[in-house]
Amino acid sequence: MKADELVAVSTSLGGDFKSIEPHLIRLEKHLTLRTYLAGYTLSDIDSKIWLAIKSNRVAVSFVRKGTYPNLHRWFTYVEQAHPEIQADVKAADEARKAKIQAASRAGASYALALQDTDKGVVTRFLPEPSGYLHIGHAKAALLSDYFAHQAYKGTLRLRLDDTNPSKEKEEYQDAIIEDLALMGVKPDVVTFTSDYFNHLYDTCLTLIKAGHAYADDTDVETMRDERGRGIASKRRERTVEENLAIFDAMKNGTEEGLKNCIRAKISFDNPNKAMRDPVIYRCNINDPHHRTGNTWKIYPTYDLACPVVDSLEGVTHALRSTEYTDRNPQFQWFLDTLKLRQVFMWDFARMNFIRTFLSKRKLAKLVDNGRVWGWDDPRMPTIRGIRRRGMTIPALRDFILKQGPSRNVVSMDWASFWATNKKEIDPVAPRHTAILKKDHCKLAIMGDEAPAEPRTEDKPLHPKNPAVGTKKVAFSKELIIDQADAKSFKDNEEITLMQWGNAIVRAVASGDPITSLTCELNLKGDVRATEKKVTWLSTQGQQLVDAELWDFDYLITKDKLEEEDDLEQFLNPTTATMEEAFCDEGVAKLKKDDIIQLERRGYYRVDKGYNDGDDKKVVLFCIPTGKNK
Incomplete structure (x- = not known):
């Protein structure tokens, strides 16, 4: 056997006996008149193949039985004449035990014997x-x-x-x-x-x-x-x-x-x-x-x-x-x-x-009856459904492996499931801004500090992670804010316009909804002293992006659905809600499956990008975080 063939054998000694038997036979023939596989001393390839056999319990069992006499002779000789090779075996065993112990420390015991x-x-x-x-x-x-x-x-x-x-x-x-x-x-x-x-x-x-x-x-x-x-x-x-x-x-x-x-x-x-x-x-x-x-x-x-x-x-x-x-x-x-x-x-x-069923028969019924959009509906407990809702694969793996192979049957709340996901997405999710279209309020900026002309500045996409990059933020005298924020303001109250600075409320138009208000910038003000931190968007200096913000509820109203229960009686009548919004123009660059945070609203997964269709809008699905609203 040539050197490259021996290397190939060293990487193929995994799996069951049927798959490795041809390689053992080749090694048996190769060792007929040899002490070592390559050369006259313990070579790197000898060590690799010896360790590969040693770590495969099926292979080592056949070798030790003497099924292949030459291979048995070589394997035993290397084991006895080169005790240093045992250190590698010990290191591999300790690494395996460390993985089991790490899983146990994470809340699950894998010591099943x-x-x-x-x-x-x-x-x-x-x-x-x-x-x-x-x-x-x-x-x-x-x-x-x-x-x-x-x-x-x-x-x-x-x-x-x-x-x-x-x-x-x-x-x-x-x-x-x-x-x-x-x-x-x-x-x-x-x-x-x-x-x-x-x-x-x-x-x-x-x-x-x-x-x-x-x-x-x-x-x-x-x-x-x-x-x-x-x-x-x-x-x-x-x-x-x-x-x-x-x-x-x-x-x-x-x-x-x-x-x-x-x-x-x-x-x-x-x-x-x-x-x-x-x-x-x-x-x-x-x-x-x-x-x-x-x-x-x-x-x-x-x-x-x-x-x-x-x-x-x-x-x-x-x-x-x-x-x-x-x-x-x-x-x-x-x-x-x-x-x-x-x-x-x-x-x-x-x-x-809780409030979830995993019967494929019942899930198929929802799909067939059109009660959900399909098997990948974000309300479905399928892998595709929770992925579409915004669950990341690392978080999914982490959560499930922490449950471990215990036999104790428990009914879990979704909160811990989504809280695990938040730990994955929070450090890397870019921050963007959305203002609801319904009853949004116009805000006019006045005073000496108001920008004479619209301008843009580069701002971090993530306040704690510069690696996420920057975005263009537009500043001008004409802004829009959410109606809920406008209704909360009092005359002469100092507020903080996030990523800009403080402003003082000077005039609020009467009526319900409030259609407009005026603020005077006070950029020297202490942002830590204000009670209200407000998201906003400039209507000048950027092209606002149309968006749909979707949120979802449980499919059923009962915590635990019994086998004899009539599914129709416990189906939640309203499980999907949508609000239209304006987003900053950076949202137009997002692609399907990107995950972002909309300031003060939560985390969202992009279900449809701005350019994915002729309607030129972004569709965002709210990702639960484990906290009750």
Whole structure:
């Protein structure tokens, strides 16, 4: 092997055994007559490859077993003859522990004592492509990513659980992959449950032939009632031959087949209802699968596909929310009955927020009924929705990882979620000014200090961060201010015009609304002594920018929506409000997704830039900060 080939090998010794086996074989051949990989002393490439193997628990296990004699000889010799290399190993271990301790200090414990991690760690994220990812999915994805790539040098698999063609779309599949990339989650392998339809079909045949599954034509309501009361189905004792014949009829989508499903024969009266003969195969002849088309007329359920494919794909640790805890014994039953490789489970609490629901079925209903603008609506708890509202990815990751993999189920307020985001955006958000169009008040500047002609000055975009840059601020005798400010002024009251200086109120026009007032500049006045700091815009010396300022409320009026609740009864009738405003001309330069602060109003995300369309206006979405208004 040449030097560049050895370098390539050193960077490829990650992942599962299947992906690294060819590299181990190449190293085995290369070392047939060599003590070192390169030269006659410990080289840099020897150190890199030794450390790469050492840090991959799967690789080191095979090397130590002596599966590759030359590689085993070299690995052991380097370990014994060069104790200095152990310092690098120790440093890597300490770095990993430091990450875990840092997460614990941040409010979450990651010391889970996962089983058999010395044999390698392979986690998976298993979303169904039946909707867009929401914040609950984000927690599952980020935790699986954390344990695979940070806590342990392992592998993260993304598997799209596409077993229900009546609800799944390629649109959702693509969106899931895009959203994970947006969150910085980079799976090492991407697969689909549909990749294993042939294997799962054969698995179901195996269960039927062994007497561990049966065909059942009981109607849905009766089956649900019997499972709830622990009553055996009248079809439970069908013969193997009869079950095989019906399963074949299901596969062909015949009239008889369509009446039936296949159920695992576990128990009919187990105290754990998840163990009461779950359905493992169903017919569907009406909806083409978005990947396999009309090839199949029967599809496995999650209960069968999850344990079988997890084991088949080499998953070592499956993390899922506590709503699946009752299914853990069922998962284990399939592994034991089918004599499959063990997969360890860890349950974590799902993220629950007040006045929020995460049911994809209910969220889809809002989209389909036009109650929201789409899956990326800023009122939706989807990744795209909260991103459109103004949540940054670093804040999202930080917030979720601080929750950790605890099993304690809590219902959180959104305040802490958005407060985390404020810490990210406040140090870098440029400051701009907006005056509401409705009933805005004209303010005339008088006195010796009033500018004779309109002029502009460069002012900092951020009072504490010069790196954000500067903006042009126009000064003139003709200003506009908000009506609420005008109504609060008293004659001869001294106020502060922000980014200009103090002024004294001299004349306020009578009426409601107030249409105009006059002020005399007092730039020598102490800005710290005034009670009122007022935002304003000059109507001269700049081209004011038209803007829409949007704000949003919760979609539902109830803190916790129960499964049996009628969604329509608890929908908030007004969840979006908009006010038209004038903004300073610097706002015209903003692009979609920029985040700014409008002085005295709050933080906003640019949903549409000034030049994004023919209407020449900016659309801004208010970003919550965690404080109640």
